[in-house]
Amino acid sequence: MLMKSAAQSLTEQLSARFAQRIRDRLLAPGARLPSVRQCAAQHAVSPSTVVAAYDQLLAQGLVEARPQRGFYVRETRQEPPAPPAPAGGAGPAAPPAGGAAALPAWGTATGAAAPRPAPIDATALIRGMFHQANDKPQPGMGVLPPEWLASSFMPAAVRKVVQGRGLEQFSLAYGEPKGDSGLRRALSAKLAALNVHAAPEHIITTVGATHALDIVSRALLRPGDPVMVEEPGWAVEFARLNALGMRLLPVPRRADGPDLEVMERYCEAHQPRLYVSVSVFHNPTGYSLSPGSAHRVLQLATRHGFHIVEDDTYSHIAPTHAPRLCALDGLQRTIHVGGFAKILAPNWRVGFLAAHPSLIEKLLDTKLLATLTTPALLEKALALCMEQGQLRRHSERIRTRLDAARSRSVKLALQAGCRFAAEPAGMFGWVDTGVDTDALAQRLLDEGYLLAPGSLFHAERKPSTLMRINFATTQDAAFWKVYARTVRSMA
Structure with missing residues (x-):
């Protein structure tokens, strides 16, 4: 929680919190910051405090304001060069028939390259894996807990x-x-x-x-x-x-x-x-x-x-x-x-x-x-x-342990109001939360939990209500209570 302090104002504390997350790449380029109203309610401060904090982030060049859309983490990396047009200046392929997903058009009839949205910044997820701020199990982690892997x-x-x-x-x-x-x-x-x-x-x-x-x-x-x-x-x-x-x-x-x-x-x-x-x-x-x-x-x-x-x-x-x-x-x-x-x-x-x-x-x-x-x-x-044969026996123990963890995690997720978009199997679950998981991830960072929002798993950034969970690290009922409370407040 933000605290009134003689050394640092609430505006400075809030600005510093977002700035640190942006520099640590826990907020990826292109990510949308919470609205002024949402951020004020989340941190128990006035809207004017949030506006002042966002202004400081603008001045530091860490975010950009988009009219009628809000504040977004600034993309500082240069886009890769546009791909060449197909041989002969052929136009873009027609979209698939029958409702299939549309194919991206890489060239135009004149041979000019079509603009492409910025790709998702996967380093946000990688840096998050290395950013262990506390000893809580992290739902968004991509590896098994160290105690599972330890062996003699x-x-x-x-x-x-x-x-x-x-x-x-x-x-x-x-x-x-x-x-x-x-x-x-x-x-x-x-x-x-x-x-x-x-x-x-x-x-x-x-x-x-x-x-x-x-x-x-x-x-x-x-x-x-x-x-x-x-x-x-x-x-x-x-x-x-x-x-x-x-x-x-x-x-x-x-x-x-x-x-x-x-x-x-x-x-x-x-x-x-x-x-x-x-x-x-x-x-x-x-x-x-x-x-x-x-x-x-x-x-x-x-x-x-x-x-x-x-x-x-x-x-x-x-x-x-x-x-x-x-x-x-x-x-x-x-x-x-x-x-x-x-x-x-x-x-x-x-x-x-x-x-x-x-x-x-x-x-x-x-x-x-x-x-x-x-x-x-x-x-x-x-x-x-x-x-x-030690690796084989170790793998068998991990499979048994993961099966039990998956069963418990699925039960807790369903109780928390989640819906599985895919039949639970393997190490990860693909969960529909019903809310924007980019915004949810930011909210749960304040509670000490790292999420893997659905937008990270698309070749081009797009809002998503899905998130990936690691069955081994989502057996903690305390996380799901925080999750459910946060989703209710967002809804």
């Missing part, structure tokens, strides 16, 4: 690897370019259990799964290339591709897979080079791909010549029998990406990709240019954990 076998594996001259051996020389051979053998065996058959020499280790996605993008794409992405989807992937200058083509994600009609129209109109997909336990909805949709997606890829990157980040908590594009395709047009941050050790940053032999050297060259090699010490320790 990981430290033991590291000690075994560094015993004798191990530490010197793995520290004073570069590792293998493709990654530790022992880990690649273990990964090959793991993938085989998912019916994804990749020899160790066709696997490359990376600094986490995000690095693997980046390697694929840099190796196979050039600025301006069209890339199909699932929407809602992973905010970090949207922002990363946008920063590389790619043209994002959002494909609505449904319960059984992507909207295939929209994908086909994209293929005909824009000839996309890549499709990025989370087939199993999709983030944020929890959806998993059906065999029929998987078959049709692969048919489109073969017919139109694009590659598919399948991000299997949640494979450790997913059923082994779940349909995967890479298993059906045999890595012909698909590239498998995975990592261990969600299940084992977020800060070890060990990931990998598996691809067709014809792509491996190009992907390896891209890895070498960015990181040379990856840390052999942690890779060898991880290989040991996998070979001895």
